[in-house]
Amino acid sequence: MRAATGLALVALAALLLQTAVLSLLPAGLFVPDLMLVVCVYLGLHAHSPAGALAAFAIGYAEDAFSGTVLGLNAFAMSLVFLLVYLTSRQLWVDNTLSKVVLVFTAYLLKTLAMVLLIGLFLSLEGLWRTIARYVWWEAALAAILSPPLFALLSRIRPLAEAD
Amino acid sequence: MWEFLRRNGTLATSGALLVLSLALVSTNARYQRLDDPASRVLLEGMRPLQLAVAETARLGLAVWRQYIALVGLQRENDALRKRLLELEQEIVRLAEVEQTNRRLSELLEFRSAFRGRAVAAQVIAKDPLPWFRSFVIDKGEADGVRKGMAVLSPYGVVGQIQQASRHSARVLLITGHNRGVDAVVPRSRARGIVEGAVGDGCVMKYLKPGEDVQVGDRVVTSGFDGIFPKGVVIGHVTGLSRRSRALLQVAQVEPAAPFDRLEEVLVVESGNRREP
Numbered sequence: 001m002r003a004a005t006g007l008a009l010v011a012l013a014a015l016l017l018q019t020a021v022l023s024l025l026p027a028g029l030f031v032p033d034l035m036l037v038v039c040v041y042l043g044l045h046a047h048s049p050a051g052a053l054a055a056f057a058i059g060y061a062e063d064a065f066s067g068t069v070l071g072l073n074a075f076a077m078s079l080v081f082l083l084v085y086l087t088s089r090q091l092w093v094d095n096t097l098s099k100v101v102l103v104f105t106a107y108l109l110k111t112l113a114m115v116l117l118i119g120l121f122l123s124l125e126g127l128w129r130t131i132a133r134y135v136w137w138e139a140a141l142a143a144i145l146s147p148p149l150f151a152l153l154s155r156i157r158p159l160a161e162a163d
Numbered sequence: 164m165w166e167f168l169r170r171n172g173t174l175a176t177s178g179a180l181l182v183l184s185l186a187l188v189s190t191n192a193r194y195q196r197l198d199d200p201a202s203r204v205l206l207e208g209m210r211p212l213q214l215a216v217a218e219t220a221r222l223g224l225a226v227w228r229q230y231i232a233l234v235g236l237q238r239e240n241d242a243l244r245k246r247l248l249e250l251e252q253e254i255v256r257l258a259e260v261e262q263t264n265r266r267l268s269e270l271l272e273f274r275s276a277f278r279g280r281a282v283a284a285q286v287i288a289k290d291p292l293p294w295f296r297s298f299v300i301d302k303g304e305a306d307g308v309r310k311g312m313a314v315l316s317p318y319g320v321v322g323q324i325q326q327a328s329r330h331s332a333r334v335l336l337i338t339g340h341n342r343g344v345d346a347v348v349p350r351s352r353a354r355g356i357v358e359g360a361v362g363d364g365c366v367m368k369y370l371k372p373g374e375d376v377q378v379g380d381r382v383v384t385s386g387f388d389g390i391f392p393k394g395v396v397i398g399h400v401t402g403l404s405r406r407s408r409a410l411l412q413v414a415q416v417e418p419a420a421p422f423d424r425l426e427e428v429l430v431v432e433s434g435n436r437r438e439p
Contacts, residue, residue: 012212015209016209016212016213016216017216019209019213021216021217021220047173048172048173049172049173049175049176051173052173052176052177052180053176053180055177055180056180056183056184059184060201060202060205061205063202064201064202064205064206065205065206065209069187069188069191069192070187070188070191070199070202071183071184071185071186071187071188071189071190071191072184072188074180074183074184074187075181075184075185075187075188078177078180078181078184079181081177082174082177082178082181085173085174085177117185117188121188121189121192122192
């Protein structure tokens with residue numbers, strides 16, 4: 001329970017940072033997707049239905065604050081969680097570099113999933129061009145910021161084990 | 164079935180959530196985004212937090228920008244102070260250049276008054292011992308400076324070349340005990356010899372008892388000694404010594420040239436005559 005609360009607090013802080021703080025900075029054009037990092041962390045360490053639900057909730061929360069279609073981020077986050085979960089079952093992802101690469105790849109996957117869904121359901125002309133322009137920078141930013149966030153999240157693990 | 168779900172709960176949940184998400188996307192795309200209550204709750208619930216965080220972040224950013232601006236101002240201030248210092252130094256340098264220019268112009272004008280050879284020189288060293296009353300100039304034999312040549316300034320007679328090396332020369336001032344300068348008082352044409360005296364001044368010796376010499380009279384070179392050109396100011400009379408039984412009278416002369424402040428001088432060939 002304490003672990004869930006801790007995780008929820010971190011996710012909340014990430015959402016607040018993403019929506020209220022980072023956009024104010026001069027580099028606000030490239031807001032790092034901290035929620036994705038939390039989602040990847042869940043895929044790596046929360047191998048349970050609760051983890052999948054948390055990833056969905058994170059995506060849903062992102063949907064609530066974004067102008068996209070409801071369910072878009074929820075789908076993308078759920079997909080990321082699933083793929084990371086499957087990857088972590090097959091590969092040993094434990095060192096910092098591999099996690100950074102994983103976050104970078106996860107961001108690209110999330111974007112790809114969203115672009116596909118938009119293309120499928122909304123067909124917004126020219127959106128992919130805009131996304132293609134920023135996706136690499138945002139993926140890199142999320143990847144760069146992932147080690148400290150992972151370090152913060154790793155403090156919750158002992159709580160989970162205690163629970 | 165239940166066993167499969169129990170063993171693959173995470174996969175099953177993820178799959179179900181993916182399907183649910185797709186349904187959400189599909190429905191919302193069709194109906195231009197539903198006004199779902201969950202989103203409303205999230206938006207409303209997060210509002211105070213977002214407001215507080217955003218205000219705090221804005222305040223922090225404002226403080227930071229203010230700090231950066233202050234740092235910028237400090238830097239600008241430092242740069243301006245530095246520039247001011249540089250400009251002050253430049254002003255001093257330019258004033259010095261102007262003064263040098265004025266002195267050199269005077270020297271040039273003075274030099275043009277002489278026929279024959281005249282060498283402009285700069286004072287580069289002063290006598291380390293004050294009682295010898297000499298200084299060193301930056302011109303020597305290579306420039307045509309020879310022992311015994313007259314040294315003048317636009318203000319008046321300075322002295323004589325005492326010794327010359329290849330590229331420098333030592334000048335003995337007229338206030339030193341050197342050979343005298345044949346002098347004349349232009350007002351009365353009284354003649355005498357100006358020599359160095361004890362102290363900083365000079366004396367004009369060998370004045371006949373009846374000669375008309377008064378305090379304040381200007382004393383100039385006569386040109387008869389074959390060293391100093393005729394008509395160059397030596398100084399002015401500051402006092403007279405008239406002894407009733409003495410055959411000759413002596414006048415105290417204050418040199419016109421400011422020896423302590425001289426920076427440029429003119430070395431003139433012996434026997435050079437001044438233009439009328």
